Amino acid sequence: MLLDGINHIALVSRDIERLRDFYREVFEAEVGPTEPHGVKDGETMTMIRVGPHTELNVVTIEGNPEPDRQTPMWGRGRLDHFGLQAASAESFETIRQRLVARGASDGTINDFGPVLSIFFRDPDGLEGEVLIGK
Template sequence: MKLLAGINHVAVLTPDLDRLVRFYRRVFEARVEWDLQEENVRLALINVGPNAILSAYELASVDMPATRPRFDRGRHDHLGYNAASEEAFRELRSRLRAIGATDGVVTDVGPARLFCFTDPDGWEGEVLWMKPGVPWATHKRPAHWEIVDLD
């Protein structure tokens, strides 16, 4: 019996929900499924793709930390998004480069190619294109990752 069908949502905090929604709409063609204002908090469910919801809470008092290096960000280091295809991977890279949210460096880790981006609140994301038919077990050690030139 399969017990889970994926991750339902990831909760994020933001001081500016409208800005965050604009970013995810522009880049990922996301849509807001629900937007609620109550007392001192606003919540929006941002649908960024199949089974991928950002549950974004706007809190005026939230203090966004400065961008920090990988593995020095606390318990939630980054969020990885699956591109729907290699073409979608390239399109997302292009969109994120156009707005300065990524340097566009693509890394081949074996079963996937990926690039990193930073959203308006400093949360790092990765976009991955999973190579068809290549299993996770072929993942390379970081010392063997390769930079790929897509330009």
């Protein structure tokens, strides 16, 4: 298998303090600092580590109504994006080549410090990301 599970799930929250406390107190998750994110004022991101290589990447955006949409199951909308963990550097490169061959990615490798990533779009248009530690 080329993948080793989920690296992260990106979501939008209205109240990062409440969410951070919940995951820390219930799951003993490691919570990183809340830092400015993106190009807009009032946008932050907090990484909540919930497993050995799995995080919630929680974004808050002032005025964004999405976190308030809590309709019944299957009517809540889609995630912002998800990150898959490559099993090895070789797997990462194989996946990158396959994504480019399908036209699902331009193949650009992003250097995010401790990890490298490639973004892609699946056939339904949902954005995904494949990551590998350096």
